[in-house]
Amino acid sequence: MSDVSLVRSSPSLKLALRFALREMRSGLSGFYIFLACIALGVAAIGGVNSVANSVTAGISTQGQSILGGDIRFQLNQREVNPDEHKFLESKGRVAVSANMRSMARLADGSDQSLVEVKAVDKAYPLYGSLETAPALDHASLFDEESGVYGAAVAQIFLDRLNLKIGDRVLLGSATFELRSVIVNEPDLLSDGFGFAPRFMVSLDGLEAAGLVQPGSLVDHTYKIALPAGTNETDIVALRDEAQKQFPQAGWTIRSRSNAAPSLSANIERFSQFLTLVGLTSLIVGGVGVANAVRAYLDGKRGVIATFKSLGAPGWFVIAVYLMQIVIIALLGIFIGLVLAAIIPYVAGYALQGVLPIASKGGFFPGALLAAAVFGLLTTLAFAILPLGRARDVPATALFREQGFEQKGWPKPVYIVAAVIPIAVLCLLAVVFAYDRRIAMIFVAAVAFSFVVLRAVSVLVQWLARRSPRVRSTALRLAIGNIHRPGALTPSVVLSLGLGLTLLVTLALIDGSLRQQLAGNLPERAPNFFFVDIQNRDVDQFTALLQGTSPNGKIVSAPMLRGRIVAFNGTDITKLVIPPEGAWVLRGDRGITYARNVPENSTLTKGTWWPADYSGEPLVSFSAEEAENLGLKIGDTVTVNVLGRNVTARIANFRQLQWESLAINFVMVFSPNTFAGAPHAWLATLTDPTASSQQEALVMREVTRSFPAVTTVRVKDAITIANELVGQLAVAIRAAASVALIASILVLGGALAAGNRARIHDAVVLKTLGATRRTLIKAFTLEYMLLGLSTAIFALLAGSAAAWYVVVRVMTLSASFQPQVAVMTLIVALVLTVGFGLAGTWRILGQKSAPILRNL
Template sequence: MRGGLSGFLIFIACIALGVAAIGGVNSVARSVTAGVAEEGQSLLGGDIRFELNQRQVTQAERDFLVGLGTVAESADMRSMARLEDGSDQALVEAKAVDAAYPLYGELVTEPALPRAELFGEKNGAFGAAAPDLLFERLGIQPGARIKLGTRTFELRARLVTEPDAASEGFGFAPRLLLSLEGLNASGLVQPGSLVEHAYKVRLESRTSEADLARIREQAAAAFPEAGWSIRTRLNAAPALSANIDRFSQFLTLVGLTALVVGGVGVANAVRAYLDGKRGVIATFKSLGASGGFVFVVYLIQILLIAGLGILAGLMLGALMPFAAQAALASFIPVPAETGIYPAALAMAALFGVLVTLAFALLPLGRARDVPATALFRELGFEAGELPRGPYVIAAAGIAVALALLAIWFSGDRRIATIFVGAVVFAFLVLRAVGQAVQWLARRSPRVRSVALRLAIGNIHRPGALTPSVVLSLGLGLTLLVTLALIDGNLRRQIAGTLPERAPNFFFVDVQSTEVDGFASFVAEQAPGGKLVRVPMLRGRIVQLNGIDVQKVQVPPEGAWVLRGDRGITYARKLPESSTLAAGEWWPEDYSGEPLVSFSAQEAGEIGLNIGDTVTVNVLGRDITARIASLRNVEWESMSINFVMVFSPNTFAGAPHSWLATLTTPDATIAEEARLLNAVTRSFPAVTTVRVKDALDVVNRIVEQLGTAIRAVASVALVASVLVLSGALAAGNRARVHDAVVLKTLGATRRTLIAAFSLEYALIGLATAIFALFAGGLAGWYVVAQVMRLPSAFLPEVALATVVAALVLTVGFGLAGTWRVLGHKAAPVLRNL
């Protein structure tokens, strides 16, 4: 160790990079999760929250809530806000609050106004507050008046901070904050309207975790058919927490891939270091040292050096939450709890140690068994034979432990298993690709060009760079190609294919008393359009085959169906966008027991079959229906689709609204704007969603996620470049000998540069071809099989990958070889 770290800088960088990526990503995720937990009361708006869809609490339910503590009531719904003159309009997420809001946290507006002045009625208008986004969309300033439903509202302040915004979930539109009195006066709330009522309670005394659990049990026992969703401050923003967990798990797997790529650099560095210690090892053995002694000495040294890399990575990972705090503030409405997170860093350190051991044991094992005579003759390390069985078994066992730990630490173990399996498969295949390239080079016909002949010979000679370059660069490029194809296909769907297949408008909250008049009005305004309308209610699945859903084990991919409320409908005929997969559709005049048709894919994920029963709570009533059929649903069509379609008799007499879509393929932007304005003015209670606007929001989110994913994936490519540099450094001694001998035999520097360039280009081209094939296959699987979207191979991705492979291999290859060509012949020839 006193000899310094020469030859180990790339080793340290590879380990530090992977450890920093894993430790940093998990530290940032835990800092956000800790922020959610710390601010749980403010984010939830209370200690415990009861949510109901399409109905308010009964008097008995209200008495129960008031008995717990102070209650704040709010109502959320989407609607259209329009200028007084009707010249423009915008979709808003209207949130009506009472005088007790907020129970926790602080509502910040600009200017700061007393509650009565902010929301009260004055000069014929109720007050409201909105964020800058709504002012920008409508081109207005504070003090302007807008119409919501049938009433006028004055925007008296800008909404700066809404304390419980994160618990409301993702919204496609800007917030409009008003009073419950104002919402009730607007005429928007009608029987069957899609309104979510929330009752937040500030407990007077009982606030422990056990107390909160006991209150949930009391509420369930006292009102078994209430159908309310109950959340506590311990789970204030479940959607945000779940998304952060999923995203961090994915990025952890990407970081682990970078660490595995760096492991190739570890193997190269260890081999190169031991190659330079031939004489020392030979001397040890000549003086009586056993192979085990040699192995332990260098294993200790490798672990000490790996410790330096791990320590550097942990320092970078520990600093990442502090660096990410400002960047995340504009995306996540939760203050991150910055600090050091030992568990996240310990996991990263463990992965770093395991990767080091997995890749260092084989070269160390070979050094143990090479006899002293071979080492003195400078033979033994460049042969490809495996070391003794125990070393191979130990390395394989550590690799398996690494894979199992990666799966164990992941929340979605199915996805983690696929990811780890794909990396292992790619690793093995890339080893085979490297050997195949060498085999082809060995059997290629003799060419006239001296430079090309030398390049082909270098590809398959003993100690060639080919296996290391193909393996390291191939993993990094395959990962980038996969992510680029997924991102490209998603953007293509959102920006191109989906808008072409999707309807132009969704109309929500069309009242049953107005649905016929609405249809006639739309037919007049868009005579060439196709209007599809269906009844819609909101319901929550509470039992499967008589078993509470809280006690049913469901795979993560199907859990979303049981989480929260779902849109449901009834129909006499099979919907246009569905086909029967199993079972039979009910007759149009059916009047027997309630029946339901379930989406086939979701039923399979949950474990439901024909004849099973599903209990849904709708408007405070539990309704049990038997599954009569399974349907194949084209979700990607963006037409009106539901997981559950019930027989018409199921909801006889239940108040509900209607959902409609309008498709006008040839409509211009101006015609769409005119239609939107006309509908909003004539039917102010109807919420109109222009599909293109919604897709633009989704596209921006996908773009932000894609940028973050590519940034982390580039860590794997950086690791590949480091490994490539390490491979070149490891082969420099042999390169110097080759260059000197060839120059002595008459080769010019130009010939040698051409030979090395062709060698690197051929290896890079072979690696790029594999990355295109493997990455294309992986991208197709994720897009077509997991996301159920049409998948296409994107030529621009292929071209960029090939160019990247050639630039990296040729550029770094020549940079590493340039010094080799400058060596003087005499000192080298004297040591041959």
């Protein structure tokens, strides 16, 4: 039986597949943009998540080396007591270390540098190996020789002070010989990010330096190598036993399965951002899918008409072309998955100097499967409506019409069929996000962008339709092309608008951050932070600053370290904490006490305690953080300080000025709360008129007179932060360029899809006497007007989005960069005019006779 008779009698899905495969024998012409869009989006999503999984897997598999043990107990500002030490020693081999910041200075006092001091014992490291150049054992590296201790330092420290191996420096009140350069520190990642070079000494050397005094900001760490065969269940049991036996120890306990939580959390956040950017490129690509399907079906209108004339039902037509589209989409997904599988190995090689744990790459089926699902859902979501329109056009219209141009909404069944995959796509994006609130905002923003961009295209067409008649023939043709039926306006505005808006938003956020860090912020930020000022030295220290910087403003405050352990008597580990407030509970926080409201704070709710208050402990909480944590006036907060749990009632909320970089604390307690507790002081010096020479003098005098005080020059910290923002901006812009590339592909596809109608227009106009020059000028003007309209929208929308993020989320002041506006205009015009003319040039060369015969 022939295929035609089968169509007439009982068409089936098997027959539909046969027709679909037969029609695909002619190749993939018209679907290359389709393939590229799907492959690009799938590769971006799968690659990003594979890289994140690679790093996370590296942290998990190398957890012992990264952590420096199977389990780690960390105490702030105190060492373990005899009972706690006995408990730890009973569990396995223990390595003890201490971390703090201090100032290392040249022997003649001519220069100094902030350093991250790490003091280790002879058991260090329990796992992995400390690699130095030259390679030396523990005794050769750190032991005392003729009253001088040894140190291993980072190369950047030598470069900063122009030193070499064998030179000597002062740390605190002790002299250290620089005996080796640190090549690899196995547990570096578990210690977190450091703003200063590493300076590694022995515990005896740290004691000789006299840096650890009552109230000093020092972390004491105890890492344990448990007996062979200990599993994660045993480690969890050990953690519970330690908490039960020493409920007020206040130690932070971390196991090898969670060796670098901050790094893991940051990787998860960044991967979520990149996934959302990848999803944006995939959704932008969905517009390309819709354009490609519409153009393909337009070319197949004769075949579709034939099917319908032979009695094929509408569902059969849908099935034939849906199968083709799914097959092509699967090919694009396969290409994207191959690229995504390669990305972790490429990224691992590129990152091995920064994150050695990621250097091996890996294959992650879960990440690839998620990317494939996103790709398939996007294809279905954007292909169904063009297919539905083809199904509903009668055969006579298909033989007679140029295409599927229809006004009004498609039938409800097609709208529902398209909405279902879109809803599933949005649901998956939210469910698997690290921060679901951000994911929901993203989904809402994309939906809103589609609506707004559609409105923009309608507005542009409306303005073109009502524009005054112009004398220039080329300009009149260009304006007419913008609003005529089947115009490219909706496709161009939608495809280019999303990519440019994202690029403008990220560029403006980056520019505002740089402006804050390098421009306005340093003008009002302190010149110096001084940490670990002893109680007995506060007056003398203040006098020294007044003498060396008479025009400077000095602000000081007592400072302790504490960790929030409970709210209203409930352990924080048993509470559901919103992501935006979780940072307050992550590790130890700086805390203080004060008689009066701090000068950088504004009381927003509640009342401040009297200066001579002596009742139950009270605390003032930052208003924004309290709101994020769901706290209210009258709630209680339990903080572990120096191994003792202290519970205070919230008396008021304060609005803080974090952007000022002045002294700010999330929690300020009533003075009676920590009566008698050992603590140090924190101070700032602000002098906008100080020169570099005056700042150098302050550093020298403070370091010479108070060697245990840590001096942080704010400009240096800002420079480091600026470098980090720059590196992050490069990564973010690279990710955003994926969405822009998708926009360019979609733009090219949209212009290609309109080429058929453009051929007819060009032939008719040339027949009526239009010259090739006039047509080129008309098309150029049309593309320029569309690109300019899209760029203006991208500037407005991107500026609004950037303002919201910078002002509302980051609580900084936003700034507009004219160069971003100019670059956006240039990019929009180059893309639209360039791609438009590239496709139009071939059209203008078409012979008129064949086209006119088929009209």
